Amino acid sequence: MRRIIITAMTAVMAITGASAQLLYRISGKDLTKPSYIIGTHHLANVGFVEKVPGLKEALTETEQVYGELKWDDLMRPDSMKVMKESMMLDDGKTLKDVLSAEAYKKVDNYLKRTMGVGLSHPQVAAQMGKLKPAALTNQLTVLMYMQRHMGEFDPSSTFDQYFQAQAQKNNETVGGLETIGFQTDILFKSKSITRQAEELICLIDHEEQNADLMDEMTEAFYAQDLDVLKKVMDTKISDKCDATPEERARLIDNRNTDWATKMPDIMKAHPTFFAVGAGHLPGDKGLLKLLREAGYTVEAVK
Numbered sequence: 001m002r003r004i005i006i007t008a009m010t011a012v013m014a015i016t017g018a019s020a021q022l023l024y025r026i027s028g029k030d031l032t033k034p035s036y037i038i039g040t041h042h043l044a045n046v047g048f049v050e051k052v053p054g055l056k057e058a059l060t061e062t063e064q065v066y067g068e069l070k071w072d073d074l075m076r077p078d079s080m081k082v083m084k085e086s087m088m089l090d091d092g093k094t095l096k097d098v099l100s101a102e103a104y105k106k107v108d109n110y111l112k113r114t115m116g117v118g119l120s121h122p123q124v125a126a127q128m129g130k131l132k133p134a135a136l137t138n139q140l141t142v143l144m145y146m147q148r149h150m151g152e153f154d155p156s157s158t159f160d161q162y163f164q165a166q167a168q169k170n171n172e173t174v175g176g177l178e179t180i181g182f183q184t185d186i187l188f189k190s191k192s193i194t195r196q197a198e199e200l201i202c203l204i205d206h207e208e209q210n211a212d213l214m215d216e217m218t219e220a221f222y223a224q225d226l227d228v229l230k231k232v233m234d235t236k237i238s239d240k241c242d243a244t245p246e247e248r249a250r251l252i253d254n255r256n257t258d259w260a261t262k263m264p265d266i267m268k269a270h271p272t273f274f275a276v277g278a279g280h281l282p283g284d285k286g287l288l289k290l291l292r293e294a295g296y297t298v299e300a301v302k
Contacts, residue, residue: 021300022224022278023052024288026267028297033271035263036062036301037287039278041221043145043214044159045152048222054301062273064173065163066266069180072164079180086184087135089193094129095119095136098193103201107136110204114143133196134188137203144207145214163275175266177259177276190250202241209237221278230282253285260290 027034036058049055059065073079089098096104096119104119111128112118119129128136146153164174191199203210213232220229236242243251259276266272281288291298 021053021226021302022221023054023058023301024281025058025299025301026291026296027299029295030264030268031271031296034061035267035272035274037274037276037281037291037298038163039221039226039281040160040275041218041278042158042160043142043153043218044221045154046157046159046162048159049162051222052224058301059163059166059273062271064175064270065167065273065275066175066177067160067164067275068176068178068277069183070164070174070176071161072168072174073176073180082181083184086188087132088130089132092130094125095131095133096129098133099197099200103197106201106204110140110207114140114147132188133193133200134191137196137200138187140200140203141210141214144203144211145218148211148215160275163273167273173270177262177274178255186250186255191247198240202237206237206241226278226282229278233279252280256280256285256287256290260287260294263291264294 023036023038025034025036038052038055038058074083089095095107099107108118108120111124115124117124119125128139131139142155167174213235216232217229220226220232259280263272263274276287280286283289288298
C-alpha cells in the first residue's frame with residue numbers, strides 16, 4: 001500500500017520539535033554558504049509556496065535549483081520516447097494478455113464506473129489497454145485524487161515545478177539528481193508484470209482506503225508535519241498490497257543514499273536549493289539524517 005501511494009506522487013522526517021517543517025538549511029562542514037532542501041508533494045497546489053516560512057529568502061540566498069529531475073527534460077522528444085516505451089507492454093501485448101480474466105473484468109468495471117467507459121471503448125483501449133499495470137496504477141491514483149478534489153489540483157502548475165521555474169526566470173542553473181531513464185526504470189521496469197498486476201488490483205480493491213490515505217498525506221503535507229506524513233506512508237493494509245523491504249529500499253532508501261552522496265559536491269560548488277519528495281526527508285534512512293551523519297548542520301527554517 002505504501003509503495004502504491006508513493007509511486008503516484010511518483011511517484012514523497014526527524015526531530016519532534018522540528019517536525020512541522022518542510023524547509024531545512026544545510027550548513028557547516030566545507031560549505032562557505034548554506035544550501036537548502038524542501039520536501040515537495042506532487043499533488044500540492046503551487047500557491048502553497050506562500051505558506052512555507054523562509055522560502056523566498058532561501059531561494060534568494062541560493063544560486064541554483066536541483067530537483068529529482070529537470071522538469072524541462074520531460075518534454076524533450078527523446079525523453080517522451082523513453083517514458084512511453086517504459087510504460088507500454090512489450091511485444092504488442094494488452095492488459096487482457098497479462099491480467100487474469102477476473103482481474104481484467106475488475107479493471108474494466110472500475111473504468112466504466114469512474115470514467116463512464118471501459119477497456120472495450122476504442123480510445124480507452126488505445127490509451128490505457130496497452131499500458132503496463134504499474135503505469136495504469138499511476139494514472140488511476142492521480143485520477144482518484146482529482147475526482148475527490150475537483151478544481152483543486154492543476155497538473156500543469158505544481159508545487160514541484162515552481163522552484164525550477166523560478167530559477168529559470170532568474171537565469172540560474174537547474175539540475176536533476178536523477179535521469180528520466182532511471183526513474184522510469186524504477187517505476188515501470190523494476191518489478192515483474194505479475195507483481196504490477198497484483199498492485200493494480202490492490203488499488204481497486206482498497207479504493208476508499210487508498211483515497212483516504214492520499215487525503216491524509218496531503219493534509220499532513222499542508223500542515224508541514226513530516227512525522228504524520230511518514231506514519232501515513234507506512235500504513236499497511238494486507239501482506240500482498242504492502243511494499244516489500246526490497247521494494248521500499250529501491251524506491252526510497254537507496255535513492256536517498258545516492259542523493260546524499262551527490263549533494264556535497266553540488267553544494268560545495270554553488271549554494272543550492274534542493275526540492276525532492278517529502279517522503280525522502282524523514283526517518284533513519286532519510287536525507288535529513290544522512291546529511292547530518294555526513295557532518296552537516298541541518299536545521300528547520302522557521
